[in-house]
Amino acid sequence: MIILLYSSNILYLHIFIIMYNSIEQIKVFYPLQTWEDNQILREKSEVVDIFDDEIKEFAEILLDLMYAYDWVGLAAPQVWKNIRVIATTQRKETNKWNKKSRKIIWETAMINPEILEHSEEKKKWEEACLSVPWLCGDVERWTWIVLKYQDKKWKFHVQKYTWFSAVVIQHEMDHLEWILFTDKVIWKIRKIDDKSEY
Numbered sequence: 001m002i003i004l005l006y007s008s009n010i011l012y013l014h015i016f017i018i019m020y021n022s023i024e025q026i027k028v029f030y031p032l033q034t035w036e037d038n039q040i041l042r043e044k045s046e047v048v049d050i051f052d053d054e055i056k057e058f059a060e061i062l063l064d065l066m067y068a069y070d071w072v073g074l075a076a077p078q079v080w081k082n083i084r085v086i087a088t089t090q091r092k093e094t095n096k097w098n099k100k101s102r103k104i105i106w107e108t109a110m111i112n113p114e115i116l117e118h119s120e121e122k123k124k125w126e127e128a129c130l131s132v133p134w135l136c137g138d139v140e141r142w143t144w145i146v147l148k149y150q151d152k153k154w155k156f157h158v159q160k161y162t163w164f165s166a167v168v169i170q171h172e173m174d175h176l177e178w179i180l181f182t183d184k185v186i187w188k189i190r191k192i193d194d195k196s197e198y
């Protein structure tokens with residue numbers, strides 16, 4: 001029994017090492033782009049018009065990287081690829097964050113996202129970004145959007161998103177237009193840790 005337990009632990013350890021290595025290799029191959037003067041983050045992303053296995057694989061990789069960085073959204077330019085693909089997190093309970101709401105979270109890779117309609121009202125959200133480390137700031141976003149996008153199987157979707165989900169999508173879509181949240185901050189850019197002025 002002891003031998004069996006030991007063996008299975010070693011097996012899990014090996015699986016963990018293989019998985020860890022592969023995501024670390026992906027991170028090297030798709031390096032995270034940071035800071036406001038980065039050229040890649042300041043180039044407009046191109047529409048995906050050829051749907052092949054490479055794009056499908058990239059959509060998966062973008063989702064994997066989003067999990068690996070433990071973030072709620074990621075856009076292709078942030079990992080050195082100027083094409084219109086974003087990875088986003090949505091959740092059903094959109095106006096609060098708690099353990100219960102974590103259970104109904106799901107993630108989607110969106111290709112060629114396009115906002116068809118949006119609310120008139122905007123709401124202020126505190127945002128941060130993997131590409132602008134250690135900083136945060138208040139940005140005004142539409143409270144709902146109707147979005148058209150294609151999934152990794154090239155299928156078209158038209159769907160309404162509200163609150164948190166809508167904000168994440170708007171933030172990630174800004175990356176495709178070379179916009180960072182720091183360009184839109186309505187008051188002060190602050191340091192995440194101590195909230196002091198940047």
Ligand SMILES: [Zn+2]
Pocket residue numbers: 128129130131171172175
């Ligand atoms: Zn961002």
